[in-house]
Amino acid sequence: MLNKIYDWVDERLDITPIWRDIADHEVPEHVNPAHHFSAFVYCFGGLTFFVTVIQILSGMFLTMYYVPDVENAWKSVYYLQNEVAFGEIVRGMHHWGASLVIVMMFLHTLRVFFTGSYKKPRELNWIVGVLIFCVMLGLGFTGYLLPWDMKALFATKVGIEIAASVPFIGELIKVLLAGDATIIGAQTLTRFFAIHVFFLPAALFALLAAHFIMIRRQGISGPL
Amino acid sequence: MHRGKGMKFVGDSRVKANNRMVNMPKDYSEYPGKTEAFWPDFLLKEWMVGAVFLIGYLLLTVAHPSPLEGPADPTNASYIPLPDWYFLFLYQLLKYTYASGPYNIVGAIIIPGLTIGALLLMPFLDKGPERRPSKRPLPTAFMLLALASMIYLTWESVVNHDWEAAAKQGEIKEEVDIEIDETAEGYLIFTGEQGKSCIACHGADMQGGGAAPALVGNELTAEEVAEVIKNGRGAMPAGQFAGTDEELQILAEFIASLKAEE
Numbered sequence: 001m002l003n004k005i006y007d008w009v010d011e012r013l014d015i016t017p018i019w020r021d022i023a024d025h026e027v028p029e030h031v032n033p034a035h036h037f038s039a040f041v042y043c044f045g046g047l048t049f050f051v052t053v054i055q056i057l058s059g060m061f062l063t064m065y066y067v068p069d070v071e072n073a074w075k076s077v078y079y080l081q082n083e084v085a086f087g088e089i090v091r092g093m094h095h096w097g098a099s100l101v102i103v104m105m106f107l108h109t110l111r112v113f114f115t116g117s118y119k120k121p122r123e124l125n126w127i128v129g130v131l132i133f134c135v136m137l138g139l140g141f142t143g144y145l146l147p148w149d150m151k152a153l154f155a156t157k158v159g160i161e162i163a164a165s166v167p168f169i170g171e172l173i174k175v176l177l178a179g180d181a182t183i184i185g186a187q188t189l190t191r192f193f194a195i196h197v198f199f200l201p202a203a204l205f206a207l208l209a210a211h212f213i214m215i216r217r218q219g220i221s222g223p224l
Numbered sequence: 225m226h227r228g229k230g231m232k233f234v235g236d237s238r239v240k241a242n243n244r245m246v247n248m249p250k251d252y253s254e255y256p257g258k259t260e261a262f263w264p265d266f267l268l269k270e271w272m273v274g275a276v277f278l279i280g281y282l283l284l285t286v287a288h289p290s291p292l293e294g295p296a297d298p299t300n301a302s303y304i305p306l307p308d309w310y311f312l313f314l315y316q317l318l319k320y321t322y323a324s325g326p327y328n329i330v331g332a333i334i335i336p337g338l339t340i341g342a343l344l345l346m347p348f349l350d351k352g353p354e355r356r357p358s359k360r361p362l363p364t365a366f367m368l369l370a371l372a373s374m375i376y377l378t379w380e381s382v383v384n385h386d387w388e389a390a391a392k393q394g395e396i397k398e399e400v401d402i403e404i405d406e407t408a409e410g411y412l413i414f415t416g417e418q419g420k421s422c423i424a425c426h427g428a429d430m431q432g433g434g435a436a437p438a439l440v441g442n443e444l445t446a447e448e449v450a451e452v453i454k455n456g457r458g459a460m461p462a463g464q465f466a467g468t469d470e471e472l473q474i475l476a477e478f479i480a481s482l483k484a485e486e
Contacts, residue, residue, distance in 0.1 A: 027266040029257035034269055043273050050274050051281075074295040078396075081292055088289055093281070095290030100281060102310045113346070113367055116355030123347035130344045137310075144308050150394045153296035154305030158315070162332045185298070224356055 021216060030223035042220070044108035051101040052208075058094040059197070066146065068193035070186045073148035098140055105136055117221040125214040132207045135200055142196035148189060156192070157184050293394030303393055306385060313377035316384075339370060402440045402482050404430060410478020418467030419475070425460070430482070436460065440482045450476035 010016055029035050031042040065084060067076040080087040109129065112118055118126035145156040164174040171181070177195075179187025260266045307315050314336060318324050323331025342349065350363045357364040404411060414422055414430070425436035432438035436459070444452070450472055456462035465472055 023263035023267075025262050026259040027262050028259050032258070032260055032266065032269075033273070034260075035258055040273070043270070046270055047274065047277055050277065054281075070296075074292075077292060081289070089285060092285035092288075092290045096281065096284050096288070099309065110367075110371075114357045114364070116350075116357070116360065118347045119350070119353070119355060120347070126347050127344060130340070130346075134340070140308060140310065147292055148296045149293035150296055150300070150303055151291075151293050151306060153298065154303050155307045158305045158307065159311075162314075162318075165328055165332045167329065167333070221355075 025216070025219075028220065028222070031220055041107075041111045044104050044111055048101060048104040048108050049208075051097050051104055052204075054093060055097045055101060056201070058090050058097065061090050062094055063197065068146070068190050070148065070189055073146065073189060077147045077149075098143060101136060102140065105133060109133065115221065115224060122214070122218055122221065125211060125218070128207055128210050128214065132204065132211060135204050135207060139196060139200050139204070142192045142200065145189065145192045146196060153184065156188070160184060160188075292396070294396045304386075304390065306390060309378070312381040313374045316377040316381035342366075397438075398441070404440065404482065408478055410475050410481075413467060413471050413475045414478070416467075418465060418471055420466065421464040430479075439479050442479065442482065444480055446473075446477045446480040449479045 031039050033039045033043065062080070065076055065080040065087065067073055077091070081091055082088075112126065112129065141156075141159055145152045160174055160178050163177060164170040166173060175181055177188070177191060178184055179191050306312075317335065318328070318331045320331065321327070323335065346363070350360060352360060354360050413419055415428060426432055426439050430439040442449070452460070453465050453472060453476060454462065456464070465475070467475070
């Protein structure tokens with residue numbers, strides 16, 4: 001049955017080459033922990049992606065309850081945490097996932113660095129990877145404000161002050177992020193929500209796509 | 225392979241389908257070493273690693289509920305801010321003399337900017353063909369130095385932070401909803417001439433403020449309240465009440481009566 005459906009679609013769209021590009025390739029021995037245990041360092045990139053997927057899913061569920069508004073943001077998180085069935089788990093996964101994704105991405109960066117995998121022909125993929133790192137830090141920074149509790153507000157105040165100390169364009173960045181030249185308040189919360197949920201994920205998806213397409217084109221770097 | 229510019233990639237998937245059955249990986253003998261098909265063999269093993277990781281992740285989630293402090297209150301001027309743990313090294317850097325105050329730009333922009341810039345342009349700074357860390361000592365040394373500084377700064381930031389005070393300042397305060405009888409004799413003394421310095425810190429609504437705790441919902445007896453008013457407690461100085469001993473007694477009994485209902 002499935003084969004028939006596959007054949008029916010394949011006859012019309014010729015999807016086999018797409019399938020081959022995505023999944024049909026050989027994994028060399030030196031990255032396979034089943035052959036060399038030390039090759040587990042090659043798992044960090046995949047685990048980063050794994051946590052990212054969990055972040056996307058848990059984040060989608062969080063927005064079912066979260067209200068990006070100064071009056072209700074904290075209350076909605078409190079309600080989610082204490083009243084909603086499994087709300088504590090979903091929020092917990094998003095909270096800890098944010099830390100784990102940073103840890104895994106950092107380890108992945110170190111692996112790529114110390115195996116010299118950023119060298120020709122993979123320069124572009126390294127640059128895209130560093131940009132993904134920056135987007136992830138941005139997601140961490142903007143997401144930290146959203147529960148609208150004490151630590152969120154005051155950490156964001158400090159963060160925005162640091163952004164404001166950039167020469168020449170500091171004030172512009174501050175107004176862009178906070179929505180106001182002096183107040184960290186209602187505007188800031190809605191802006192951070194928009195950045196956290198729409199702008200940065202969009203950038204992240206584009207960069208991840210570029211990252212993966214380049215890996216598939218170039219293959220994984222050879223053994224040292 | 226005859227397409228492209230003659231580049232050869234490891235594990236290239238762009239192999240023509242000649243002589244190959246659909247969905248069947250190439251024969252392993254065509255590759256050096258023990259290669260394995262990504263789908264489904266290797267992906268299954270990756271998923272096993274992922275499953276072990278997921279168990280640890282879920283245990284962490286269940287064992288440590290994610291923290292939530294009290295609702296944001298911009299009027300609280302005494303709150304000591306702290307960023308999430310992965311920004312702690314930057315936060316710590318900004319505490320040093322030549323990275324803060326007039327030199328703020330060094331700690332906030334120049335050092336992080338140079339680091340990110342160097343990381344971004346790594347392939348163009350380290351162009352040699354050598355890949356082994358031991359064969360390219362400078363990049364390795366810089367990375368190890370950066371790593372050591374990040375660990376050191378994070379460590380310093382953690383040991384120098386007052387975690388108990390941080391937990392206390394962020395506590396979720398139970399909303400105390402107690403009707404204050406504004407015609408009570410005790411309340412008239414509190415808001416009257418005798419209680420001027422009471423209101424200054426605890427507020428006319430008795431909800432407290434940055435410098436003093438709320439009086440409503442206290443857990444003291446009348447004697448204890450009178451004791452505190454006379455001798456002070458914590459940041460509260462002694463002898464603030466300007467009324468007579470009888471008035472003090474009435475006031476203490478009134479404050480002690482403002483209990484949260486069980």
